[in-house]
Amino acid sequence: MNVVTPIGQFAARRDVAMDGEHPQVIVADIAGRPRGPARIITVANEKGGVGKSTLAFHLAVALADTGHKVLAVDLDRRQQSLSRALMARGGTAKRLGARLPLPRHLLLQQHSGAHLCQELARAGWDCDYVVIDAAGHDSPIARRAIALADMLVSPVNCSFVDLELLGRFHPVTHKLTGPGCFSVTVAELRAARAEAGMAPLDWLVLLNRKRRETSHNQSRIESALRRLSQRMDFRLGSGLYERVAYRELVLLGLTHLDLHRIPDLGRIKAAAAGEVMQLLDDLDIGQELNGLLSSAGVEQLNPAYSSHLG
Template identity: 40%
Template sequence: MADGTGGVHVIVFANEKGGTGKSTTAVHVAIGLAARGSRVAALDLDHRQRTMGRYFDNRAATARRTGHELPTPLHETHDGESMDRFQESLERLSSDVDFLVIDTPGRDDRFARLAVTNADTLVTPMNDSFVDFDLIGQVDPDTFKVTRPSFYSELIWETRKHRAKADGATIDWVVLRNRLQHIEARNMRRVSEAIDQLSKRVGFRAIPGLSERVIYREMFPQGLTMLDSREFGAMGLSHVAARQELREMMTALALPEPALPLFAA
């Protein structure tokens, strides 16, 4: 495995804009890895929202209430203040695990920047819209051609160069495209073309993410995910489609082995 933090593969979910499905995706990836048998820890750096931490707390409560064993990563939430606590959490959670999943705030944050420097896989979720694209690049208002990378893209570029010089490691930057149902086809095509142009300039991979499904938000109080099929009983078409999205997303992330079967049929 890559060596971001002592042999553990560090996956950082980062986007300085909110509302992109970042925490929901981070939770599903962490639980997906745990469900396949990997040893997983998770660190929530957003001490204000605490979406990831609360999701896992809800999940633990559901497991106790139902008596069902639900694969859940070891997790904690940072206080947003202490550098010593951040370093201690990073080291402790990285001990004896295969993956460390870090969720960051939807804003500029010093701990998020430090987390990115430790990443082996950096995931930036974004919705398929030019509002979200503006985080990573700017386009001409008439032609929709990319005119320049954004400050955020330049920051990640410099971070990747520094990491390569420091220990020879490569940060795999993945832009995760969450599909919005209400965007019309022509605009979606323009966004797609802009992402393709920019990916060649700054070196990220663009992969399919999750759709704007109410079902993902509805599962938060119980801490469940689309992986917990026995909790649903009979699954409807929306559940099946959402599970397929997760399969495709996890495959496209191309995370290290062990490649045990994901998601029992």
């Protein structure tokens, strides 16, 4: 994986240069603070409404479901979507008398690097994973969450308007003309991390709300993302399809992975459950889960989706 910023390959664009705090200041702020052993997965994209909270929720629950200790951190004090889903999960488990794996959870109250690191060390000291859900805009705390991450996950919707934040494309030819503002932020933070001797940041981008029927627009977006992934050094995940269940289950704090524990609630959609497990595989966590399941005597995953672990 490259550790140098790929931005230099594009013509310099003043309009998308990273403003605000210098990336080196951000990296110095977090690099000097103690942090626990947990792997940090930050779900971030400057665009709102692309499925960050939905993904962070499913990711945190899937990791907890397979026996990992997980801390879920909600950075979005205004919308609190991740917090609400996890609180609903606690309530649903109580009402149904079901044992649902519940990630530890906190809503970050003060948006400072010091507070984020303190909370990660305090609440996540014994955790295997921390999943951070960032709000859909650029902010000092979102940059710190990216600077701290081992893995960055960025969902995008199937629209060139959403893609603009990752890369600029010619409106007619769809030729890649430059980086988008979020890519610039990530690239500059990666460069600052490399300079500070930190490990490279693994970046996974995935399409959310994909359509099942073939669409010209979706094919163009997928082709654009493939080209962009090489320039901006990210991996492309399999993505999630548009499913009503992603909206309805989250309201109850549930995921497809829970339905085998609550058979009265509905049929497991193996494809949907597999989609979430595929996400773990994309993050290179799938193999680890396989070993964990067999060695730790954790409750077996439902065969409907355990096959997706490979």
